[in-house]
Structure formats: C-alpha cells, structure tokens
Amino acid sequence: MYLEHPDSRQIVDAVRKMEKEDGDIVFIMMGENAGLDVGEVISALNRENIVFFGGIFPAVVCGDQKTEKGAIIITLPSLARPLLITGLSSGNMNFPDFREISGALDKQYTALVFVDGLTANISLFLQSLFSSLGNAVHYVGGGAGSLTLKQKPCLFTNDGYFQDAAIIAFIKLRSNLAVRHGWKKIMGPIVATKTDKNVVIELNWENAFVVYRRTVEETAGKKFTANNFFDIAKGYPFGMLTEGAEDIVRDPIMVNERGELVCVGEIPENAVLNILKGEASSLLQAADHAAKECLQNLGGGKVRVNLVFDCISRSLFLKNFSKELKLIQKQIASKSAGNIPVGALTIGEISSYGQKYLEFFNKTVVIGTLYE
Incomplete structure (x- = not known):
C-alpha cells in the first residue's frame, strides 16, 4: 500500500485495515520528508499489538515514481519477530542465537536486512551475519538515513527508534535477486594502501585526494573547490575489483x-580499486537487466512483492531518474502482472552476491522478487 502524504493516524489506520494472517509482520518504508512523528506511530502500532519494522529513507519508490514524502506499507509472512542489532559503530555487536531461526529454514527463505547507512562497521556487521547463517537464506535490503548525510535515528521496530543499528527480518518467502550498476572503469588498478574503515587515507602510498583529484579533474574537465566535492564525485566512484563480476562500488x-x-561503506586496506565513470545509457541498461534477471526461474511460484532498493546517488547522477524506474516497472509488469515494484532509494544497498557472500553496495540497483 502506498500513502502519498500520510500522517501518523493514516498509517495506523492503514495497517489496521490490511489483511494479515497469523505470523505476518508489517514492513513500513517512509520518505525522509514525510514529516511523521515516528514515536507516535510506534506507540500506536504497539497499542494495536502489531509486529512491525521499518526505516526512514531519502525517498520511497512506488511503480515509476519516487517521493520524499510518502510511505510504503506491506505485510509479509515472517519466521520470527524482527531482530534489532545496536552499536554497529563500536564493533561490539551482540548477535542473537540463530539456532531457532535455522531450525525453521526448511527452504532458502529471505532475510530483509536494513542498516543505518551512515554508521561505521556495516561490512563487519554483514560479515558477522553471513558467518552465522551463510547461504541458508537470501539477503536483501539497504541503508536507511537522510540525504543531508547527518546521522540520526532512521530504523524502527516495536522496541523503538534507532540510529547506529541494523534490523534483520526473516521472511517466509523465497527470492530471486539481481544486482547491477553499469559504472565503467576509467583508471586503475590502484591500491588502497592505507584506510580506516570507510575512510581512504592513501592510494598507491600517496594522499588519497591528490590521486583521486588528478584523475577526476582531468576526465571531468572541472576543478574541485571547497564546496563542490560531492557534485563532481557522484559521477566518479571507486570500484573494488571483484573476480568474475562487476566491481563493488564505493x-x-x-x-x-x-x-x-x-x-559510504568500508574499503579494506590493500583493496585493489578502479576509478569508475557513469554514462546514463550504461546505468539504465544495468537496471533493465536487473529487472529481467530477478523474474527468471521462479519455478511457477506466486510472486508476492517486487522490492527495489536503488541508490540515492544514482538518482542524483541520472537527474531524469524516472527513466530507470520506468524500465524496471515495464520489465516487472511484463512478467509479473498486477505487481507494482515498491521500495526505497537507499544509502547503500545490501544483497547476496552469487552464492559466495553477502555484500554492501553503493550506486547500485538491487531488485528482489519475493515469491511463495
């Protein structure tokens, strides 16, 4: 369900009226300018004894439209109450015992995973999660937070409203996942010879900005100033070299x-990097391919929802971002009649990547088709 300009009462009324079966949970995505009192929503839903989780994102997506003021509400069959992990930035994450969840996994179901996209140790959190569960589930989700890049509470459950945290919701649906970005190498490889979590200090033993500026200014034909770093850099991300796959964008x-x-996201020391450049045509083609991929090999399963987690910086780079959403919607409508893609523009994207590992992406589109 999509609500265009909701207030707290409308969200609670909508949730109350939705069809729910035993074991269902409610998933709520809100645009950061919705102006909602999240604490009031949490209190009201708790009074209704509704199990829920959600996040605040730079924008939400419904079909071929994005909005910073709307909300998406869906119900999903769940294996357990959503799990909240706090204190990511400290590195002292208290993971629960997953044995009960593991015992309920008679199929490869889906874990929806959301993090504060502006906190540290996201990759460490995902590594710890994958170490606990491996490929027993498919993982998909993204980073919540504000386009202002100011860290503040952005994730919520029945237990409250949190920053520097993560939520894991185990959904009793299978999923097909597609991960694409379309950015192309213009320089590299170079080595991140000194890093600190998500901060690159040196590239090839030189100051990181000196190396980056040298390539980007020459290619872009623009000079960095005190105020325009992001305006230029959004078109020139790093790519961490990945054998047999697209680079993982940072x-x-x-x-x-x-x-x-x-x-956004950690870069390990001594990681091999490329500097990438985007063209609208290659980014749009990547989104189109992702939408095709996620709808293949469903084995006759009934599609429940098509979730789209698309990087906010892709939308800023593309400007006419509706083209990307229209391509995704067209592909999904052609194979999954009656299903409108819904999701969020995220600060980093999360997905299983092949059969090997769980990864945090930037400037990438992740599409998950959840089916019975």
Missing part, C-alpha cells in the same frame, strides 16, 4: 581536512 561522499576520502 561512493566517496566527502573529503576531510587531511585530504582523506570518506566513503
């Missing part, structure tokens, strides 16, 4: 006073 969002590049 988005530099600011340069600090020491000339270090702050990225």
